[in-house]
Amino acid sequence: MEQQYLIDSNAVIDYLAGKIPKNGMSFLNRIMNQTPNVSVITKIEVLGFDCDKTSERLLTNFFNDSNIIGLSDEIVQEMI
Numbered sequence: 001m002e003q004q005y006l007i008d009s010n011a012v013i014d015y016l017a018g019k020i021p022k023n024g025m026s027f028l029n030r031i032m033n034q035t036p037n038v039s040v041i042t043k044i045e046v047l048g049f050d051c052d053k054t055s056e057r058l059l060t061n062f063f064n065d066s067n068i069i070g071l072s073d074e075i076v077q078e079m080i
Helices: 009-016 022-032 040-047 053-064 073-079
Strands: 037-039 067-069
Touching: 009 022, 009 040, 009 053, 037 040, 040 053, 040 067
Parallel strands: 037 067
Antiparallel strands: none
């Protein structure tokens, strides 16, 4: 079974901005070539920031291509 990752808000922003070191970009490129997994909280955090229209489209397209993991009672209980 292929390893899956949940990508955090800062990783999304830094990856799309090209601010991650070369080794990290190579690693994230492999993950992004699959369907990225992000939480609904990451989506809210990232899309909640004020940015220009070009960045907004890039971020929206990223989330449209991602698997968004919502919050369920089971997930909430795991985090408590």
